[in-house]
Structures are given as structure tokens and as C-alpha cells.
Amino acid sequence: MARILMKGNEAIAAAAINAGCRHFFGYPITPQNEIPEYMSRELPKIGGVYVQAESEVAAINMIYGAAGAGARVLTTSSSPGISLMQEGISYIAGAQLPCVLVNVMRGGPGLGGIQPSQADYFQATRGGGHGDYRVLVLAPANLQEAVELTELAFDLADRYRNPVMLLADAMIGQLMEPVELTPCTPAPDLPPKDWATTGTVHSGGRRRVINSLYLDANDLERHVLGLYAKYAAAEQREVRYELVQCDDADVVLVAYGTTSRIARSAVEKCRRLGLRVGLLRPITLYPFPTVAFEQVIPRAKSFLVVEMSMGQMVDDVKIAVAGRRPIGFYGRSGGVVPSPGEVVKAVQQLPGGQVA
Amino acid sequence: MKVVYEKSRGLTDTPMHYCPGCTHGIIHKLIAETLVELDVLGRTVMVCPVGCAVFAYDYFNCDSQEAAHGRAPAVATGIKRVLPDNVVFAYQGDGDLASIGMAEIVHAAMRGENITVIFVNNAIYGMTGGQMAPTTLLGQPTTTSPAGRARVGQGAPLRVCEMLATIDATAYITRVSVHTIPRLNGAKRAIKKAFQMQLDRKGFALVEVLSTCPTNWGLTPVDALRWVEQNMIPVYPLGVFKDVDGGS
Numbered sequence: 001m002a003r004i005l006m007k008g009n010e011a012i013a014a015a016a017i018n019a020g021c022r023h024f025f026g027y028p029i030t031p032q033n034e035i036p037e038y039m040s041r042e043l044p045k046i047g048g049v050y051v052q053a054e055s056e057v058a059a060i061n062m063i064y065g066a067a068g069a070g071a072r073v074l075t076t077s078s079s080p081g082i083s084l085m086q087e088g089i090s091y092i093a094g095a096q097l098p099c100v101l102v103n104v105m106r107g108g109p110g111l112g113g114i115q116p117s118q119a120d121y122f123q124a125t126r127g128g129g130h131g132d133y134r135v136l137v138l139a140p141a142n143l144q145e146a147v148e149l150t151e152l153a154f155d156l157a158d159r160y161r162n163p164v165m166l167l168a169d170a171m172i173g174q175l176m177e178p179v180e181l182t183p184c185t186p187a188p189d190l191p192p193k194d195w196a197t198t199g200t201v202h203s204g205g206r207r208r209v210i211n212s213l214y215l216d217a218n219d220l221e222r223h224v225l226g227l228y229a230k231y232a233a234a235e236q237r238e239v240r241y242e243l244v245q246c247d248d249a250d251v252v253l254v255a256y257g258t259t260s261r262i263a264r265s266a267v268e269k270c271r272r273l274g275l276r277v278g279l280l281r282p283i284t285l286y287p288f289p290t291v292a293f294e295q296v297i298p299r300a301k302s303f304l305v306v307e308m309s310m311g312q313m314v315d316d317v318k319i320a321v322a323g324r325r326p327i328g329f330y331g332r333s334g335g336v337v338p339s340p341g342e343v344v345k346a347v348q349q350l351p352g353g354q355v356a
Numbered sequence: 357m358k359v360v361y362e363k364s365r366g367l368t369d370t371p372m373h374y375c376p377g378c379t380h381g382i383i384h385k386l387i388a389e390t391l392v393e394l395d396v397l398g399r400t401v402m403v404c405p406v407g408c409a410v411f412a413y414d415y416f417n418c419d420s421q422e423a424a425h426g427r428a429p430a431v432a433t434g435i436k437r438v439l440p441d442n443v444v445f446a447y448q449g450d451g452d453l454a455s456i457g458m459a460e461i462v463h464a465a466m467r468g469e470n471i472t473v474i475f476v477n478n479a480i481y482g483m484t485g486g487q488m489a490p491t492t493l494l495g496q497p498t499t500t501s502p503a504g505r506a507r508v509g510q511g512a513p514l515r516v517c518e519m520l521a522t523i524d525a526t527a528y529i530t531r532v533s534v535h536t537i538p539r540l541n542g543a544k545r546a547i548k549k550a551f552q553m554q555l556d557r558k559g560f561a562l563v564e565v566l567s568t569c570p571t572n573w574g575l576t577p578v579d580a581l582r583w584v585e586q587n588m589i590p591v592y593p594l595g596v597f598k599d600v601d602g603g604s
Contacts, residue, residue: 023438049437053430054463061427061460065403065434068421073434091424197419197435199442201398207368209413211422 003178009034011143011179012076012102012166013042015150018184021072021100022048025062027055027081030114031170032104035076056081060088067097068210070196072154076102078170079120080111082128089163090129093227094212096195098157100150101135101165104173107335115335116170116258121312124167125286132224134231136164136238137285139256143177149283155187156238160230161195167285169308171258171337234287241289242281245271246296249278250352254317255306256282259338263306266343274355277347285313293320301352304328306343308336326351364388366397370414377570377577379534380408383476384415386540390548391418391443394555400443401435403428407449408482426457429464432471443554445472450491451481454514461520461562468525468559472550475516478567479588486572490514493591498572513591517564521597528553528561529598535566535584539594546596558600566592 006014013035016024024039040050053059059075066073077085082103092099105120107113124137136156140146146168153164197208214220245267246252255263260281270277280296280303282289302325305314314329321327330346332338347353366388374380391397400418404410406425413420423431428446436444453461453475464471480498481487488501491513495504521529528550532543543565550561566588568580575583 023434025434051433051437051467054459054466058427058430058433058460058463061424061430062434062437064423064427065421065431065436066438067434068431069401069435069438071438087424088427095422197401197421198439199399199401199419200417203419205398207417208419209422210420211413213410213422 003180009173013038015147016074019151019154021074023071023073025059029078029081056084060085067099070193074100086129093133096161100153105169113335119309141260143179158190240283241292244279246278250276250301252300253279259306265340288316290320302326302350307331366392375571379567386544396443403432403446405448405452407452429460450477454490465523473562475564476567478569517597527559527600530596531564533566535581
């Protein structure tokens, strides 16, 4: 299929349909409105259903019902709307339902702004709502990757019976790049949805109940241990990352999504200055690619974490590096996008950031 | 031996946890009988509330999903949009539907979702121990209105049927009671009609059932039934508020 020039939000929507999503429930919020607009236009043409919910609270609960009925379902929003969905996401994780969520992040806290931000990292990677659970989180750095990770998200959701979040930002959502959509079919080894409530006529009379209520503490603990066994499996099998020019790097930048593009430019600038700088780009934020750090620590003199936040992923980098190397941080907040030049200056403050 | 009566096969054998004199069990029975009589039990998906009926998924012999507090109409919407040929119904109490879930019920009605909602109104929060609900009567003491609900500061009882009947996309809105045998029989007819509406794809149907809470009202079961007649029905008049079939 030919490459098409698309806006990020539309590419994500097209990828979801390509992955077999036929049901979308959502509520308008900037900067992700092109996704529901695309879905409302395209889904009815292929027998799908678009429902504009009365709120993000309703949307995520429609997702719960539709996922429980066995459909591949998607909802998308931006930071304040994702906050409103957190209760429902907790219920979906607790009831072990598959769904795909997209957060096109904007600046916060509160009403904040509509410019690009990465300040929802904690919320995305630590569960976000109440209780012991995690959400698998994928962070695309370009639109082709946004397409591929959206398609992957539906398979991961079905495999782990858990919410999977595509964590993008206003830059990814609004920029235009060429993308290629290739025919996509669900992974052949996904487990059957024999838990879906489709009526007992489809289950030989066996009642199926979708629920997250366990009043006995021992039952609930057993349930949570089951969830964490799934997360342990995901930590073994689903870690994804990219290393850029790390083989000889004295300073390793760590950045994801939009900031990884800026960091990549900063790597080139540093190289032209004679500095040996590389980039470690997490693609899965949960599970975090802790293992990747073992590859670069023997050579690296220091790390520089770059984020569009006051420093959130930097905590995961500290856990991975475990005090073995100094870690610097450079972040901009509120929707301000850092420039490559600013990142280069930050590199130059760190051990290994000076020309020998 | 001749069988003259048996428990509906729409219900499981799980013993119900409801308090003595509570009418949730009667309402469950009417719904279960309806699903069997309409021959739809095997393709029914129930959405359970948070409230006294939170364990309803243990009692009904059909598939079910447990919703977050107040969100049953949104969950039912999600199910019905995926499975339009299944029968989907939400069972909600007055705290669930008329307080925390008011947006979800109003907008499910506004969209004319082809679902059935059974709304059980006992004028109090039962499961949490008898707190004031939006449906609590003026002067009615509860654990959070110990001097009785006062119009100033705590407002007046919310009439859900009257409000929803103003919404154009609704198909059938009615209020019934189960405090006497004739009323119980009328409630059964209303519940059956509300499910038939869904089968006929006529859209959103809601049956409000006035119910008792002897435990939190501080009354005997018999006095609680009398309290429905004397105190609730004057505030919540029984009747049909909307019927696209034109009946009343």
C-alpha cells in the first residue's frame, strides 16, 4: 500500500480500524479531536459504531461494557479527560478486560494548556487510578511507529486482558508525516474470549460474570497476585526500546516520544562538536526497559534524561541505573518544547560531556 | 404430585442476602419470570449496580457485568452497541441512578438507547447504612439527615420518571409499586412491557419500582409496606409517564 501523508491523530484512528476496532466511545477534547472525528466518519461506513459519550466518565464505562461483550474497543482523550477516566480504567484492569486507550498529552496541572507535554508519565505508568494494577504503556516517536504501536496495542490488550495505553502528546497528534498502513490481522495465538458476556446460549449455559468485587481479603489478594503474574510475564516479553549511537557513548540521553526526536537531533549536534553522545529511547514505558541500561552502563560516564515535564521518567532511570552513574535531567514544562541546543548545553554540564 | 408453584429458572439457587421485608427479592423474581416468559434468558446480559443489589449477578441465571457506582447505563450502552440482538438491562437503586449516576441515565435516555432499566427507589442509601438519598422524603430522618430532610439546605425529593419523560427519545417510562398483590401484578406487566419494548427495538424503557427498606427506615416489614402507601406514593405517584405505544 502507498504511503499517505496523514495527521498523527488520523493515523492513530486509521490504525485502530486497521487492527479490527469497530467500536469507539469518546468525548471531545483538544488536541485529539481528529480521532473521534475520523471515527464518526469512517466507522459507520464499515458497519462499526461511534458513540459520543456525555463525558469521559461515561465513555470509559461504555468501553468497559463493550470490552466485556468481546469487542476490540478504543477510547481516546487528552490529559484532563484521561484523569476523569481513571476510575473506569481501574475497574477495567480489575475485571481483566482488554481495551486500548490513547492519551494525546497536553500541559497541566488543572485545565493547563493545549500544547505538547509529557507530564502524565507517572499517571500512565503507575496505574493511574486506585488499587494494585498497571497499564501497559507504548510511546511512539513518529507517525509510522504510532500506527504500528496502535495495532500492537490491540494484540497486547487481548493477550494480557488489560488496558493498553498509547501515550502520545500534542506534537505527535498534530504533526503530519507519511505513513503506510499494511494489512493487519490479530496475532494468531491470542487466547479465546470465552469470558465475554454474550449470553449463556453461547456458553453452553455457563453464566459469565464480569466483576472486580472480592469482599474476602484473601480472595482479593489472590486476584491481585494473578494480575501481577500477568505483569511479570509482560515485563519478560514485551519490553521495547531503541539504542542510537550508544556503542561508544560517554553520555547517554534518555527520552521517549517527541523529546526523543529532539534528543536525536541533540546527539547529532554533539557528535559534530566531537562529543560521544548516544540515545536510549524507551518505546514501552511500562514495562520500562530497565534491561537496556545494562548494555550502556559499562561504557557510559553519565546519563541525561530529557522530558517535557518537571522530571517523571527520570525516577525510572534512577531505578535502572541504581546509583552506578550520575544522572542529569533537562525538562521543560507547561507545553514548552525543549530545543536541541538546550539539550546540548545540558550534556556539556555532565561527566563525559566535554571534548577530551 | 402436582407442581403448583416453583422458583423461576431465571434465578439461581444462591440464597439472597437481602434484609427481611426488603422487596428487592420480589423485584428480582418479577424480572426473572419475565425473561423466561419472553424466552430471552439465554441472550440476556444484566448490568448490576453498586448498592444493595451489588450481588445481583449471583442471583440471576444469565450473563452479567458489575458496573461502577452509577455507571450502569453507560456500561449497558457499551454492551448493547456491540450486541444489538441481545437483551441488555440495568438494575439500579436510587443512590446509584438518581445521585452519582444522573448524567449516565439522562444521556442513555437522551440517546434513546435500546435498553431496559429497572430503577428501585427506596428513598434511602441502603447498603451503606441509611444515608440521605436525592429521593429521601421531606422530614424523613436518615443517618445524614438525623433531624429529617429539610427543604432548605437538603432540597426536595427528585422525581426521576417525571424528569425522564420530558426527554423526546424515551419510549416507555413508568412508576410502579410492589407493596400489595394487585400492585405487584401491575409491576410485572410493566416490567414485561419494558422488555418487550427492547425486543421491538422501540428504545429506552425505564420502570421505577417503589421499594421498602425496613432496616434503615426503622420499621417492621408490614409497617414498611404501609409506609410506601402512605408516604411514598403521595410524593411519587404511580402511573405511566411516557409510552410511545400510546397506552397508559
